[in-house]
Every structure is written in C-alpha cells, then in structure tokens.
Amino acid sequence: MVRIAQEDLVESLARAFQYVSHHHPADYVQALRRAQARETHAPARAAIEQLLVNSRLAALGRRPICQDTGVGQVFLRVGCGVQFFRHDGASPLSLQEVANEGVRRGYTDPVNPLRATMVSDPLGLRRNTRDNTPAVVQCEIVAGEALEVLVVAKGGGGDVKTRFATLEPSDSVADWVIAQLPGMGAGWCPPGTLGIGIGGTPEQAMLLAKLSLFDAIDIDLLQARGAQGAEEALRLEVFERANALGIGAQGLGGSSAVLDVKLRTAPCHAATIPVALIPNCTAARYVRFTLDGSGPAELAEPPASLWDGIAERFDMPGAVRVDLDQLDKAQVRQWKTGQTLLLSGSVLTARDAAHKRLVDLMARGQPLPVDLRDRTIYYVGPVDAVGHEAVGPAGPTTATRMDRFVEPLMAGTGLLAMIGKAERGKDAIAAIARHGGVYLSATGGAAYLLAQSIRAARVVAFADLGMEAIHEFVLHDFPVTVAVDSQGRSIHLFGKAS
Template identity: 60%
Template sequence: MTTIRQDDFVTSIADAFQYISYYHPQDYIQALGAAYEREESPAARDAIAQILTNSRMCAEGRRPICQDTGIALVFLKVGMNVQWDSTLSVQEMVDEGVRRAYGNPDNVLRASVLRDPAGARQNTRDNTPAVVHYEIVPGDDVEVICAAKGGGSEAKSKLAMLNPSDSIVDWVLKTVPTMGAGWCPPGILGIGIGGTPEKAALLAKESIMAPVDIQDLIARGPSNRVEELRLELYEKVNALGIGAQGLGGLTTVLDVKILDYPTHAANLPVAMIPNCAATRHVHFHLDGSGPAALAPPKLEDWPDVTWQANTEVATRVDLDTLTPEQVASWKPGQTLLLNGKMLTGRDAAHKRIADMLARGEELPVDFTNRVIYYVGPVDPVRDEAVGPAGPTTATRMDKFTETMLSQTGLIAMVGKAERGPEAIAAIRAHGSAYLMAVGGAAYLVSKAIRSAKVVGFEDLGMEAIYEFEVADMPVTVAVDAQGESVHQTGPREWQARIGKIPVVTA
C-alpha cells in the first residue's frame, strides 16, 4: 500500500506548472528544429526561427513561453493500492498546486480562468480551478500529466458526429483550413475517434500528451489502421500548405496523434484538438517517496537557431508620427519594425469601448492615428518592463473592427493569425492595415517593449488598455489597405507548390 502525502502532491503540481511554463518538451523542440531545416518558405522559416529563439530564451530566463499561460489541465491515473494522507480532496490539492505555481513571485504566470462563464466572467485571479481527469488503474503509484492549454488552440477544437461510412480523412482535410492560424501552427493535431462525443474529445486531448514520434513511424512503417491513418493525415494536412503561423509553407503539423475507442454501430464520433507552438506538458509518477523531481533539459539540445531583426530588409516605423498615408503604402508580406508608443486592448476592452461609444461616452484614451496591439501580457518580474507579451488571436476582435476604425481614429492593428471577411472589409474601407506578430514568441516580443503603463480599464487586469513603448518590434503586414491578406495568398501558393492537393479557388 502506497501513501501519497498532501504536501508532496501539491508541491509536485506546483513545480510541474512552473516547469512547463518555460521548458518546451524536448521532442517538440527537436521536431520543430527539423522543420526549420526543411522549410523553404521565407516567411514560415522566419516565424519558426522566432519560436525557436523564444523557446531557448525562456529556458534560459525561466519565463513563460507564451503570454497565455493556459488553463491548467491534469490527467491522473491513480493506482488502486494508493491511499492519500490529506485533509484536502484531490481536486483541492491540484488547485492548491496551481495556485502556488501561477502566483510564484519569481515567475508570475498569467491568470486567465474566469468564473461564471456565461455571466459576469470574473477572473479567479489564481488560474483555478484546474480541469482534472481521473482514471483508477491497477498499481501502487499515481501517474500525473500536467498540461497548460492556451485559449487560442482550444478555441479551434472541433467535434463531429460522422456517419459510419464517412471518411475521417476527408473530414479532417475539410476542417483544418477552417481553423485558420489561431492555433499557432506548426503544432500537433490530436484526434479522438469513437466512444461517445465527450469520449472522443477526451481521447483527442489525451493523445496530444504523447511524445512526437511521427518520423520514427515513417521510418519503421505502420503496423495497424490507426498508424496508417496518422501517416496519411500527416502527409495530407501538410500538403494543404498552411504552414507556420498560416503564412504558407511546408510544415503545418509536426505530428498527428490518434486514440480510438469502441463506439455504437450507428455512430462515428470524431474530435480534433490542436496543440500549438506553446506545447506544454510534463509526465511524472509519485510513489510515496516524496515530490516529483523534474530534471531541467540541457540547453545544448536546442537547435542552433537565433532570430535577429533584419534591419537591411525590414522597414522601421515611427508610431509616434505615423499617418494614414504611410499605413496605406505598406505592402502585403512587408516586414516592419515598430518604434514608439502603441496602445493595447483585447476582447473585454473592445466590448467596453463599443458599449461606451454606443452611449456617447468619452473613451479613456485617444486612438487617433494610433496602433492597437491585441495582447494580454504576463505581469513583469524584477527589472522587466512587462512580462511575455505575444499577440492574441485577432479574429475575436473582427466584430469590433468597423467600430474602432470608423469611430475612434485608429489606423492599424497588431495581432495573431488571420482576419475574417468582416474585418478585411473594414480595413479596406478605411485604408487601414493589420499587422501580424508571431504567436509562440511572447518572451522575444517582450524584449522589444521598453516601458508599459495602464492607461484605461485597470479593473480588467491583463485585459486592461496599456500603452507600450517599443523598439524594433517585428511584425508582418498581413492585410494591407487594399484588403489583400497573406493568410489567403500564402497557403494558396504553397498548396500549389506542394502539388498533392488540388487548389480550390473562390
């Protein structure tokens, strides 16, 4: 009979969530490094270089890989011979570990969890409660997987109840392009097949906790139908040409994971959940001998890739003197280095601004000829101006874009991934532009931020309006003033170059 002590379990959970906040799994980093070497698209290669550089910086500085430090997810396999020496429930112990991890003063993590999700949506301030999945299994120990899942990738999760005769491959190839780039490819696709709808979703989520091993599978060949399906989807999803950050390229997925389960004769449930460029999970066992010992990876195991701004190619932009005429001159795919003062704002701030404008109220800041950055930064520690501050998914602000451009004087926006038709139409109508920063490079981006102060909606916490002063912050013109989107042209070009899947034109 094994006894797991409360303090050992809580400490292990806290250590694990700190660990995964700044250490990528080595299998993911090695796979991404190999993708970098293979990549032929300059834009995708540059994005991967930023992600790899960011990863090493985070490992060295022990700061979060992404500003979205995720919702805490824990898988537990509890041996039937285990007993607990605890005054708390298992859920309460997990939550206490998460609370300690996210409030660690040496590496503060962003609290993103909201209670009353269909109502007040109030931040719990400590990222609890965690989502915990339990399984009781034979044995004398507890197997633990801790993962931090970002909202951008979670938002792209898909579930379908297919007919038994339907093609899973066809569904995946039809569905992946609809996910856009908000899940920050290149990453991993987890697919759950069978059971019931909720079982399929759980299988998909659990599958992405496994090591990246698709290249080993390619080398040895498949031994069952699931492995055949993994290989087929890996090749065909990459042939879509979506590429890193949706800019077009050879690698969209580093691996495809599949778990299946018996299902009803009338059903074929299929769930697909992506893991993003901020893939974060760690596995350990507790056997009653003390808390888990998590060995840090070796920095020499990171690929020898260091991204630097190419000042000979990129155009420096002075945000403090920026004019609509300058914005209108930017070209799709052009690399800019932003300098000067920009404002920030994301979902809650945009909703409040729209409501204030509708009531005729004065806004707390003047957006005239300003640029807004869609971001919710991590709190700073030590001498930082701001913590990791990568972009959030821009499409969530699409419904506010016309209002912002027509009523506030805003002239450009910075975010992650593509814009939808509604936002592109507004950008074209107002001669504005949308600039893309690389998702998964939050710590790297934060190094370009020289100062940060809250200038509006302080009560919104990480969703407040900040004013950042930046120096050579790298962005790409993703939608120009004429409405041309590189997230449309790039994947279309690379799908045609790869040539394995016919290109569908509108």
C-alpha cells in the same frame, strides 16, 4: 500499500506548472527544428525561427513561453494500492482541492507569476479567479501502487478550435479532418500537433483526442519505416494532406503547419464513428511525473544542447523600420502583404473587454479615455512584469475575436493599424481596406522574445480589467509581418491558396 502525502502532490503540481511555463518538451523543439530546415517560404521560416529563439530565451530566463499560460489541467492515474494522507494528521482533501492548491501555488509564484486566465460565473459577471483555479481534473483508477501524473497548461487558442462529429461507418475520417482545417484558421498558432480521438462516446472521443496530444512526436520515424495498420496509415495521410493545404506556420503560408498527427481510439457503437479533433499550439506545455511516497517529484532539466545553434536574438534582414509615433495613411499605403517591419514608438493594447467598453462608450456619445487617431492597437494581455522587466511575456492574441469592432473603431476614432495573430474575417478585411488601414501579424507563441522589444509599459485606461486593461507600450524593433495591407490583400488567404 503506498502512502502518498497530499502535500507532496501539491508541491509537485506547483513545480510542474512552473516548469512547463518556460520549458518546451524536447521532442517539440526537435520537431520545430526539422520544420525550419525544410521550410522554404520566407514569412513562415522567420516565424519558426522566432519560436525557436523564444524557446531558448524562455528556458534561460525561466519566464513564460506564451502570455496565455493556460488552463491548469491535471490527469491522474491512481494506483489501487495508493493511500493519501496529510502530514498534519488532518483528513485528506479531495483530489480537486489538492489540484486547485497546486495550481494556485504554481500560478502565483512571486519569482515567475503566471497569467490568471480562469473566470467564474461564465454566463454572468465572468470574474477572473485571480489564481487560475479551478484546475481541470481527470482521474483514473488503475492497478499498482504509484500515482502517475500528467500536468498540462493548455492555452485557449488551441482548445477553442476543437471540432467534433459523429460520422457514419462508411465516411472517411481523413476527409473530415482535412475539411476542418481551413475553417480552424491560424488562431491555434501553428506549427503544432493535431490530436484525433476516434470511437467511444462523444466525451470519450474528446478525452482521447486531448490525451493523444501528449504522446511523443514521432512522425519522422513513422515516415521512415512506413505505416503498420490503419491507425498509422491515417496519421500519415492526415499529416501529408494537412501540410499540403499551404496554411503554414502562423497561417502565413508554407509547408509546416502540422508537426505530427496523434491518434487514440476506443471501441464504439456499430452505427457510428465519433471523431474529435483538438490542436496543440506552439506553447506545447506538459510534463509527466510519478509519485511513490518518497517525496515531491524532481523534474529534470532538458540538456542545453537541445538549443545548440539557436541564437539569443532574432534578426529580420531587409525589414523596414517604422516609427509608430509618426505613422500616417501615406506610409501605410506603401506597405505590401508579406512585408516584414520592425516597429518602434508607442502602441496601445486592447483585447475583447476593452474593445467592448470603447464601442459602448462611443454608442452612448461619451468620450474615450484614449485618443486612437492614427494610433496602433496591439491585441495582447501581458503577464505581469518581474525584476527589471518593462512587461512580462506579451505575445498576440487571436485577432478574429476583435473583428466585430474594426469598423466602428476605424470609422469613429481614426484607428490606423492593428497587431495580432491569425487571420481576419472578410468584414474586418473590408473595413481595413475601406479606411486605408493595416493589420500586422506578430508571432503567436513567441511572447518572451517579443517582450524584449517592449521598453516601457503603463496602464492608461480600464485598470479594473487587469491583464485586459489598456496599456501603452513603447516598442523598439518589434517584429511583425504585414498580414492585411491597405488594399485589403490578406496573406492568410494567399497562404491557404498557394
């Protein structure tokens, strides 16, 4: 029998959530470097370079890789010989309570505060819990006298793209997976890994897919030796066919949307093949540790050589410098899809909640708290600043969630430009073309790097919305790609067709 103090588990979880906020797994960085080496499509290659620079800067600065610091997920494998106790002699807490406390401490650390994402009352007021609790806990009882823990901070952009189907035994799993990818778009911030769970029951398939994402990236080794069995053959087929779609990094086109295809299976009913598909984005945040009763976990730092040769800043040779404070439709008409820009000047931020309030005010004929004429909106919910930062990590959120607001805001306020990540829907693209505006793509998953281009920040409206309040940022050489130009030409549509 091994006795493990619950206080040690709480401390280990808090350390782990801090650690994964600013450290990519080594195998992910290595896979990203291989993808950069083989990428020939300029916009995609530039996006991968930004991700690598961001990875290095976040590790050095010990600040979040991505502003969406994720849902705290804890996977426990509890040995039958483990007994929990508390140092103070009190009765042990439930494992849910322990995990909640670990998340609370990890996300509210004053040195590196992480963004609280969780909301309670999902069908009602949807109030932010402010400390990112509750944790999502999965527990398995296994043989042995140790506690094995997998800690994951999974962002919303990947999980929202989850797919599930119950196929018939004669159906092709590979065909089904490939058919899902174009519809998933780029909101999951590729390049990343695809997790596939096959078999079991629906909820088992989902869990298999999720867990597969945290297996080591080894597709290059598998390609070198060839498949041994049906599961490895399926991994190789999906990997090759997925990248042949031309979705590419950030959906900008190219050959490296998928860095690996992971797969786990379980026995299933003879009449079905349950299949779940979950992507893991560029903010691949997870770590494992084991507790044996000797104290909290010590998490080893990756070697500095992991980032050898990666710069500490990002350059965009040939980019056009733009003064947002002087922006007008005549300038916007000159930009073409795929062009790179460096933005300076003031920009307003707004996400879902702020957009809805603005449109509701317009519908009631009430004045808006900000003037949007010829302005640019950045879809972002930043992490709180610390020290001398103007703002914490502040990367783009998925633009498609704001599609329904594009027409009323452009028509009713004179809004000119938007910055976000991923593709726009056809109605939003039509509205952009109709009003002579533009949609610009920033690199999702490069939040700490992008924050270096934000020189000042202040809340100007809807302060009660927290990270979703409207801020005014002052930018200096903020890197973007023209994703939808004033003629309605979209780089994402072109990328998928190439």
